[in-house]
Structure formats: C-alpha cells, structure tokens
Amino acid sequence: MSIVYERSKGLTDKDTHYCPGCTHGIIHKLVAETLVELNVLDDAIGIAPVGCSVLAYEYFNCDMQEAAHGRAPAVATGIKRCRPQNIVFTYQGDGDLASIGTAEIIHAAHRGEKITTIFVNNAIYGMTGGQMAPTTLVGQKATTAPFGRSEELSGKPIKMAELLATIDGANFIERVAVNSPANIRKAKKAITKAFKCQIEGKGFSLVEVLSTCPTNWGYSPVKSLRWLEDNMIPYYPLQNFRNFEEV
Amino acid sequence: MEEKIIIAGFGGQGVMAIGKLLAYAGMIEEKNVSWLPSYGPEMRGGTANCHVIISEKLIGSPVISKDATAAIIMNLPSLRKFENELIPGGKLIINKSLIDQETMRQDVDVYYIPANEIAAELGNSKVSNMILLGAYLELTKAVSIESALEAFLKVFGENKQNVIPLNRTALLKGGEIVKEKSAIY
Amino acid sequence: MSRVLMKGNEAIGAAAIKAGCRYFFGYPITPQSELPEYMSKALPEAGGIFLQAESEIAAINMVYGAAGAGARVMTGSSSPGISLKQEGITYCAGAELPCVIVNVMRGGPGLGSIQPGQADYFQSTRGGGNGDYRTIVYAPASIQETVDYVMEAFDKADIYRMPVLILADGMIGQMMEAVEIKEPNKIDLPEKDWATVGTKGKRKPNIINSLYLDSEKLEQHNANLQKKYNKIEATEVQYEAFGLEDAEVVCVAYGTTSRIVKNAIKHCNDNGIKVGMIRPITLWPYPYDVFKSINPKAKGILTVEMSAGQMIDDVRIAIEGRLPIYFNGRCGGMIPTPASIVEDIKKIAGGK
Numbered sequence: 039m040s041i042v043y044e045r046s047k048g049l050t051d052k053d054t055h056y057c058p059g060c061t062h063g064i065i066h067k068l069v070a071e072t073l074v075e076l077n078v079l080d081d082a083i084g085i086a087p088v089g090c091s092v093l094a095y096e097y098f099n100c101d102m103q104e105a106a107h108g109r110a111p112a113v114a115t116g117i118k119r120c121r122p123q124n125i126v127f128t129y130q131g132d133g134d135l136a137s138i139g140t141a142e143i144i145h146a147a148h149r150g151e152k153i154t155t156i157f158v159n160n161a162i163y164g165m166t167g168g169q170m171a172p173t174t175l176v177g178q179k180a181t182t183a184p185f186g187r188s189e190e191l192s193g194k195p196i197k198m199a200e201l202l203a204t205i206d207g208a209n210f211i212e213r214v215a216v217n218s219p220a221n222i223r224k225a226k227k228a229i230t231k232a233f234k235c236q237i238e239g240k241g242f243s244l245v246e247v248l249s250t251c252p253t254n255w256g257y258s259p260v261k262s263l264r265w266l267e268d269n270m271i272p273y274y275p276l277q278n279f280r281n282f283e284e285v
Numbered sequence: 286m287e288e289k290i291i292i293a294g295f296g297g298q299g300v301m302a303i304g305k306l307l308a309y310a311g312m313i314e315e316k317n318v319s320w321l322p323s324y325g326p327e328m329r330g331g332t333a334n335c336h337v338i339i340s341e342k343l344i345g346s347p348v349i350s351k352d353a354t355a356a357i358i359m360n361l362p363s364l365r366k367f368e369n370e371l372i373p374g375g376k377l378i379i380n381k382s383l384i385d386q387e388t389m390r391q392d393v394d395v396y397y398i399p400a401n402e403i404a405a406e407l408g409n410s411k412v413s414n415m416i417l418l419g420a421y422l423e424l425t426k427a428v429s430i431e432s433a434l435e436a437f438l439k440v441f442g443e444n445k446q447n448v449i450p451l452n453r454t455a456l457l458k459g460g461e462i463v464k465e466k467s468a469i470y
Numbered sequence: 471m472s473r474v475l476m477k478g479n480e481a482i483g484a485a486a487i488k489a490g491c492r493y494f495f496g497y498p499i500t501p502q503s504e505l506p507e508y509m510s511k512a513l514p515e516a517g518g519i520f521l522q523a524e525s526e527i528a529a530i531n532m533v534y535g536a537a538g539a540g541a542r543v544m545t546g547s548s549s550p551g552i553s554l555k556q557e558g559i560t561y562c563a564g565a566e567l568p569c570v571i572v573n574v575m576r577g578g579p580g581l582g583s584i585q586p587g588q589a590d591y592f593q594s595t596r597g598g599g600n601g602d603y604r605t606i607v608y609a610p611a612s613i614q615e616t617v618d619y620v621m622e623a624f625d626k627a628d629i630y631r632m633p634v635l636i637l638a639d640g641m642i643g644q645m646m647e648a649v650e651i652k653e654p655n656k657i658d659l660p661e662k663d664w665a666t667v668g669t670k671g672k673r674k675p676n677i678i679n680s681l682y683l684d685s686e687k688l689e690q691h692n693a694n695l696q697k698k699y700n701k702i703e704a705t706e707v708q709y710e711a712f713g714l715e716d717a718e719v720v721c722v723a724y725g726t727t728s729r730i731v732k733n734a735i736k737h738c739n740d741n742g743i744k745v746g747m748i749r750p751i752t753l754w755p756y757p758y759d760v761f762k763s764i765n766p767k768a769k770g771i772l773t774v775e776m777s778a779g780q781m782i783d784d785v786r787i788a789i790e791g792r793l794p795i796y797f798n799g800r801c802g803g804m805i806p807t808p809a810s811i812v813e814d815i816k817k818i819a820g821g822k
Binding site: 085 | 492493521523524525527531532533534536539541557558666667669670671672676677679681683
C-alpha cells in the first residue's frame, strides 16, 4: 500500500481552534503545502496577525512571529530587509489588513517588499465576535451593524485586491475563494504563484482568499459556502489583477 | 580661558556657519567646545542664533544665560534679544551695515563694524560674517586665524581650498578694524 | 580615534553603527531628523539598511521584525512619535526582543513644540505602553555620554532581551560637541538561538510572541519578566553624585538640565553654600539608594527639570519623607536658568 494523502509537513500536529466549517483550515493547508512543494519551508518565516488566525504561529511548521494588529507587513519588512535569503509571509484577516493595517499593507506593496501576503477575507471580524469589517457587504448584519451595513453610514465594502493592484510595487495580486473544490485548486495555484514571485525576487505578492465565517454569519457551513458564492463573489470578483509572469 | 559667545542674525547670513567654524577651531586647538543652535521653522528667513563655548575646562551648561563673554550680532531683533545676555565688560560686535541703532548697554565693549561695505570692498559680500569673526578673534584670541581656516575646510569641505585666501583676508581685515579703534564708525 | 565635532543626532547614528547596528527604521520628526538622515547615508556604507517607514508605528514594528530575526536594530523619534511607538515597544518588551530606541524629547503634551523638553519621564520610566514592563532608560548629559550609552544600550538590550531607551532632549540632538567614538567593549553576549531565521529543517520552529491565552502561563511569563527587572534594578543603576555628605542643599537633575544645575552649584559653592548633586544616568532603574548618603541635616532637595515635575515622584520615593523637596522646572521648550536655580538654592539653604 502506498500513502495517497497525509497531513502536510508544513503544518504542526497541533489541533486548530477554528470553528466547525470555517475555511481557515483549508487556507492553512494550501499555504503549508505550497511551502513544502516549493522547498522553502525550512527557510520560511511567517507572521501571524491579530484576529481569528492569531494562533497561526502554532500551526505553521516554520519560524513564526506574532505581530500587533495590522502591523504584519511592517514586521515582515523588518525581517525580510535583514534576512533577504528567507521566505517571509504574512497571514492576515480583513480586519487586520483592510482596516487597522491599511497603511502597512499599502506601503509594503508600494515599496515592493519581497514578501507574500495571504489575505483572508470573510467580510467580518470573527475573533471579537462578528463586528462589521470594512469588507462587510452592504445590508450584511454584524454585531456593530445590527440592521445591516448601511452604505450611507459606513460606505461600500473596500476592495483590497483592486486597490493594491493600482500600486506598481505589487507584482502579483489575485483574488480566489475556497468555497468549492474547483476554487480551492485555483486558490492553490495562486498561492504557489505568489510565493514564486517572492522566490524569484520580483516584488510584493498578495492573494486575497474569500473565506467563510459560519459562526458569525449565523449560517450552517454548507449554507455559508453558498452565501459566499451568491453574495461575496459577485461583489469581489475572482480574478488575477497583477501577474509578474506577464510583465 | 572660557569664551562664551552668542552669534545671531537672519537665517542665511552665515550665523550657524561661523559658530561651527569657531567650535571646530577650538577642538583643533585641543580645547573643550560646544555649539548649540536655535532650530526650527523660525530659522527659515527668521532669526537664527547659536551659542558657542570654547573652554580649557570641562563645559558645564551649553546654554549661555546672562554670562556671554561676547556676542556677534547681525540684525536688530538679535541685538535687542541678546545684548542683555552679555556680562559687564563683554565684547559686543555689531554689523553696522544692517543695524542702524546702538546698544542700550553702557557697560560692554561695543564695536560697530560696517561688515557688508568692507566685504564689498573685498569683492565678495558673502564674507561679511568672516569679517565680524576676524574682529572677534583679534579681540579675544579665542582661537588662531590658522585654526579657523583649518576648521573652514573641515566644516565646508576640503574642496573649498580656493576660497581660503579670500576668507583669510576677511578675517585679517576684521582684525585690523578693531585694532585701529579709530577706524570704527 | 581622535575627537570629531558632531551634532548629537549624528553622533548617535555613528555610535550605533560602531556598536554593530546595521538596521535603522525611522520616520522624520524634529528635533531628531538628523539621525535618520545620517543613517540613510552611513548605514549603506557600512553594509546595512536604512528604511524610511510610512509611519512611526510601522517603524517600530519593522524593528520588532528585525529584532525577532536576530538583528541589531534601532529606531529614533521625538516625543509625539515615541507616543505612537508605544504599541511596538510593549510588544518588544512582551516578546523579549532586544532593540534600542532613541527619544530626542521636545515639549508636550500633544504636538507641543519642537524645543527641548524632559516631559516624557513618566512615559519612559512608567511603561508608556500597556502591561507590566520596564525599559532600561539612559539619560545622557553630553554628546560623549550619549555616544557611550548608545553603544552600551545595544549590549544591555541583547543581554536582557529587552528594548532599551536613550532619553535625550532637543539640545543633545541639535548641539555639537567634540566626541570620540570609541571601539566597543568586547563582551560575551548570549547567543540569539531564539531568533526566527528559518528552521533549516534542523530544529523546531522558533516563535516570537507576546500572546499567552492561558492565564497561568501569562502570569508565569510576567513573573519571569519581573525577575529580570529585579536583577536589572540590582545591577544596572548608574548615576553621578557629589558633595552629598555635608550638603546644605542637594540638587537632583538629569540630562542637559544637570549641566545648567552644575553651573548654579559652582556659583553657590564659590559663595559658601554647600550644594551636592545627584544626577541619575539610568532613569530606570532609578538610583534610589544613593539618596541615603545625603547629609541628614541638609535643608532640602531641589529637583530641576524641563517638565512640570515628573521626576519628583522618584525623588520622593528615594527620600522617604526625610527631607523637604523643592522644584524648579520650566516647560514647553523654556530652559531653567542658572540664576533662578541659585536663587532657589539660597532660599532653601536659608530655611525659607
């Protein structure tokens, strides 16, 4: 008998704390597999954010730093500038990256930092209990938007991939989703390309991954996947925005 | 010896520059020195000043407070602001070309020097500050002319060798003026 | 090496490079901007990297990342900028990362002024950021001392794995004095086997972190930090003191203010009043013990600061009610004058 599937060596044995049906686990696995397949796990230094994935430093089987809220791209910059030979990545949620840490992500991209960012967008603050994020859809309910997000009060949701794609230093920007096997395969390809962008010294790379939050959305895991398909993808189109291979 | 000198005028008159030069020359002569500038937006076109101390002892406060032994003054607001910082008997050197009023102090040695006119006679209006510095050096012997010129190259760059003769002339001219007190207008 | 005439801010940079610092992340702010300016030229020449960050917050977080990756790293700012950096400083303290932070203080609160001040004493010695942590705080009084303590700060940061503050003021930053950048002391420093540099597949992952969701573990972490701080309090206190045993009055001042006070003391001693002085060089740990050497029959203590009187709290702790404490302070960029200090000393000595 041969082994046809095993837990990625890019992950530790630690059980994750994520809620049932949450897609963080899938994204962790994709990142871990990519690091192993590109043979960079032993040189990788990851940065965990503040948010649901705050404990990512316990899950990735490589050196990790835990950053202050939103500051992961600055921390990554500090690491990469003194250890250019290492592969440095940040793993950040939408509250972390698209709200409190917008300055850090925009300027990391702007400088063309040779780092890779995995940006998990589930349109809500998960860890703190379902508050509105800058990415929360108009009309979507949150604990700080009990009647649904009001465009008049809070504006429309922010599209980070499109925003970052306007920056010259951002050499790979793609939005993917992990709501179906087909989309998961595409997500893996994008994550691989993003790390290749760094390995080849091309500049800043980011993959925005649309993700679910069954607990705070208040839907079953299955319905959450469908809700993502029906509501998030129409507003946040899945596509490549910048590709270093085509430059 | 301990020289405590305030140099003040408009930004752009070389106030900071001759202060640095003086401090550097003091260091060349193995003395203790400090140079404390005013800083900030008021310098841009406004009044600039620096406090320079040259001492054979360790320097206490770098701030000169009512104990200046000398002052080189290049505009009227600075005269009014700093004339009271001098000790009795202190040396007050005033650029008469730019200040048409006299000091209120009766108890200091004052020298009114038309530095701009003299600089123009030397063919370069930029050296008026060096004329005033020359006067100060003649009066106090705080540092030698040679140290000041060596410091000039350190402060402004070794590639400024070509303007050393002009600056030497300016320093000497300033010195001559105060030597012949009758020549002071 | 012979002496050179250097501006304080530039001398800080030169000393850091001499001490082996190769990374500087900073943001412009008066009156410390000559430090990043100097580093932007000198660090690349020394084979290092200067990076101008998008914000003070980003700068200190870059320091966190670099320190976590084992680098000798520095940032600098002035008062309002240091306020912004507090988040990163407490994270560095919590994650036990060595780094050196320079504060060239100006007047506050808020945007305050750009003129010299000493009003960040509380912020520097009482934490500044959240949580139970301390930073070693050096308050040099001359540019030579600044240079010497910048170099020492890197070693102490490495030995104790913690942020170390250089607390200067606008005067130190802007003035020029003759300075000698000496060769650094050769001391054995602990290996940074905790740094994130990649596992190379040869060890378990290293994790830089200040999060402990388990209360018992966080309490234990705090206990370990306190143990470290207690050791520092016992071994790292530095001060200058003179004339305490027979003093009628003792002045307490630090940084550039101490030099103004010394002028006043000299005047008083020349005029027959015995005045002693305590100049804390480390503001934390504070030299409490030396206050026990003060003549018990002294008339009082005069604290002089460029603030509304922040160090008085430590003087009170040190003096334990034995002697009255007086204060002479100026704020907002105003500088205490020797004449006013002499006047206060005379009043205290005369029992008024």
